[in-house]
Amino acid sequence: MNELLFLGTGAADWDVNDKTNFFRRNSAALLNNELMLDCGPHIFDYLNDCNNPELFDKVKYILITHDHDDHLYAESIAKIAEKQKILLCGAESIYDFVGDHENIEYLFFEPLKTYTVGNYEIIPLLANHDVIIGGKSRAFHYIIKAPDGRKLFYGLDGAWFLRPSWEEMLKHTFDISVLDCTVGDSHDWRIFEHNTIPMLRVMTKEMREQNMIAPNGKIIASHLARTLHLPHEETEKILAEFGMKTAFDGIEIEF
Numbered sequence: 001m002n003e004l005l006f007l008g009t010g011a012a013d014w015d016v017n018d019k020t021n022f023f024r025r026n027s028a029a030l031l032n033n034e035l036m037l038d039c040g041p042h043i044f045d046y047l048n049d050c051n052n053p054e055l056f057d058k059v060k061y062i063l064i065t066h067d068h069d070d071h072l073y074a075e076s077i078a079k080i081a082e083k084q085k086i087l088l089c090g091a092e093s094i095y096d097f098v099g100d101h102e103n104i105e106y107l108f109f110e111p112l113k114t115y116t117v118g119n120y121e122i123i124p125l126l127a128n129h130d131v132i133i134g135g136k137s138r139a140f141h142y143i144i145k146a147p148d149g150r151k152l153f154y155g156l157d158g159a160w161f162l163r164p165s166w167e168e169m170l171k172h173t174f175d176i177s178v179l180d181c182t183v184g185d186s187h188d189w190r191i192f193e194h195n196t197i198p199m200l201r202v203m204t205k206e207m208r209e210q211n212m213i214a215p216n217g218k219i220i221a222s223h224l225a226r227t228l229h230l231p232h233e234e235t236e237k238i239l240a241e242f243g244m245k246t247a248f249d250g251i252e253i254e255f
Helices: 043-049 074-081 094-098 163-169 197-209 234-241
Strands: 005-008 028-031 035-037 059-063 084-092 104-108 115-117 121-127 142-146 151-155 173-179 214-224 253-254
Touching: 005 043, 035 104, 035 163, 074 084, 074 104, 084 094, 084 115, 094 104, 121 163, 142 163, 173 197, 197 214, 197 234
Parallel strands: 035 059, 059 084, 084 104, 151 173, 173 214
Antiparallel strands: 005 028, 005 253, 028 035, 115 121, 121 142, 142 151
């Protein structure tokens, strides 16, 4: 059994200095206490509020989806690396943001190749989000095979799946899938690099029809924009109508 803890579930427009009403931090997650997915500016705000000051002490690996500063924040990474050695993984551009550190080793990914990171198998997929083909700066989704063989698809940030990425996804069955839900149930220019709720309705239907979702598999919405969504309870009801769960900061999901 694996545990995925959501350290943040918001898009870039959330401010930790304004925690009025329902609050989200910038999106990040922690798998089995040792593999962190994105490391933005808000993770230590979560640590301060969760009453578990040792939560990050077992982190060995950090996977960066892309180099936007709500997902990659050098100060947060360096603070974790003060205590332990870290393998920092992602596109080659991550080095330009973090640089050399005695406790940080790098692993630069290329899309559609399989990498071994500890006891995990990682396949990076190009995401439909600020992708520079052939450049150092790339946005990745991740297929992650846990040590027990269960699979996680982590799809933040992005919009419609790119065809080569979809072709690889068709080879897998996911026990849990985390999908971008930046835009609510409305039209917005961000649909060209982020998902709306109507887009997710189509995408999740197709994922199920292609047997991409395990029989008891979970599909989770994350990376919700503060300015583009209805209140959490209303969004939760809308997404539940087609079988999606809406993540919130601090939720831990087993798979």
